[in-house]
């Protein structure tokens with residue numbers, strides 16, 4: 001197209017300036033949102049637009065100015081592009097080259113992938129997504145084989161002429177100038193290579209209302225551009241881009257990430273907050289991502305955009321380097337030589353795949369910026385809070401180490417593990433060592449009736465409910481102010497409520513039902529589930545944006561069958577704790593212990609605890625001071641649950657099916673009621689639970 005028009009005519013650039021100065025471009029910031037964008041692409045509009053661009057290349061600015069199409073702000077950027085020397089036929093960049101150049105940089109993609117995954121495609125026509133922010137441009141392309149992504153430093157926010165010189169008019173540029181959503185159709189793009197592209201961009205604002213980033217969705221139209229189908233596709237991308245911008249603005253990007261300074265290696269890790277220090281390294285130790293706390297932690301890192309290397313901060317016999325080379329996932333202690341913070345630190349290593357390339361996220365903890373670190377060989381005070389968690393196996397210690405590490409941050413922690421593995425205990429331990437003034441408030445999302453869950457969480461204003469407290473009531477979220485909110489069974493939270501919860505997590509504000517006033521709150525969030533949230537996301541039952549928000553710091557607690565070495569320790573722990581009111585000491589025979597060690601414990605530690613209590617009660621009632629095989633409930637002796645395939649995790653239903661938690665409880669209670677002649681206060685006392693709990697269980701198991 002344009003190439004053949006731009007012959008060797010010499011243009012009077014002054015004329016261009018004059019025209020530019022006279023041009024009246026509508027103030028889109030005051031215009032209704034759709035005013036400028038909702039005109040369909042007609043054949044006439046297409047052809048007039050093409051003719052207008054030809055007039056520009058011919059130097060006929062009068063014709064440009066009087067042409068009905070395109071609209072004024074488009075013409076303006078065309079003229080600017082031309083003035084800056086860009087011609088529509090220019091090829092400005094090669095996507096493949098960009099892709100290669102940036103293949104290692106994609107921590108950011110982890111957050112955006114689920115977003116682009118959500119997008120449909122138009123009968124296999126790929127949709128592209130760009131996010132322009134202060135770091136540059138993140139480009140994602142959804143193809144049939146997956147998602148490709150790369151990063152281009154385009155300086156959109158700092159150097160607009162350079163951007164125009166490179167790409168001419170694009171919808172993101174229009175969006176940036178107008179601070180409004182913008183649609184650009186076919187020949188309205190300046191470059192010939194974009195002739196069939198339809199694109200829509202939407203702005204993302206930071207908390208202070210400043211333009212923070214721009215998201216663009218685009219596709220290449222293969223059909224006739226003015227057919228109805230095209231208008232529908234354009235309207236789809238526009239709607240989607242607005243939704244995505246809203247989602248990113250309100251949920252994906254916490255405010256702290258917005259301040260990540262520009263620098264080639266400072267690629268943000270948006271799912272990680274900026275405290276503690278975090279860096280992303282490739283297997284050779286090159287630092288390809290860093291957060292502000294990391295920047296402070298390594299003050300001598302080059303700031304001129306050159307990549308630093310972690311080697312520089314490690315001792316000659318570093319344990320860390322081989323681990324990042326081999327993509328290990330572990331926690332180690334390592335001396336970090338980074339004055340003034342030189343000292344021994346706990347380093348959590350998380351392997352990570354980015355654009356097909358391996359790298360590792362390193363998270364440093366127990367590191368005070370004053371330079372003090374935990375003394376070698378000594379437990380940190382945080383670790384002391386975890387004393388109530390019994391277990392020495394490697395898998396379990398690993399989970400504790402992670403919890404100690406994460407407790408030092410204020411990020412959201414997600415605990416996963418089967419029922420009874422100790423998720424709530426972990427949550428309490430984390431809270432206790434966080435030195436919080438506020439309370440630990442726990443909610444079991446599965447246990448509250450669906451219709452009550454929002455009032456439980458958010459509270460209600462006075463007069464909102466008949467039968468409700470007249471003065472209104474605080475919800476659990478408000479109660480957790482200054483402390484920790486523990487949402488157990490988060491996978492069972494109703495879908496509609498997930499969006500509301502997300503907003504609360506983002507804004508840290510809660511509005512009681514029926515109220516107009518919102519309350520500012522500050523709490524740490526710990527969530528737990530024994531369900532597979534990724535499966536729930538795939539089946540549309542769990543919101544990906546909520547998942548990414550709550551799972552900054554994931555900890556998986558291993559099932560008891562994977563740490564059988566801990567059974568002996570736990571048995572003696574429970575024998576001690578359950579027997580505290582009993583001065584006569586009990587022991588356990590080797591045979592009984594062996595049976596317990598061989599069992600698979602589908603109900604995990606909770607089931608073991610119940611079984612020990614049961615055995616002690618039976619032994620006591622028979623005046624026996626040693627726990628013997630005959631004291632073990634039949635369910636453990638007889639039931640041999642089918643072994644699980646590797647990687648298969650029993651869920652609660654399965655556990656129940658094999659008569660575990662509930663079955664053990666039922667059998668135990670039945671026996672005890674029989675043994676103690678239905679003396680409920682006595683049974684309650686022996687079990688260490690309230691009488692009402694015993695009554696409830698009797699009703700539940702039909703034992704009356």
Ligand SMILES: Nc1ncnc2c1ncn2[C@@H]1O[C@H](COP(=O)(O)OP(=O)(O)OP(=O)(O)O)[C@@H](O)[C@H]1O
Nearest residue numbers: 388389390391418419420421422423424425605606
């Ligand atoms: N490592 C442990 N050391 C000591 N006690 C433990 C440990 N793990 C679990 N327990 C005990 O097992 C019981 C169940 O623990 P908890 O309620 O924390 O499990 P959970 O994973 O949250 O279960 P659910 O998913 O069913 O809510 C509790 O009585 C807890 O004290």
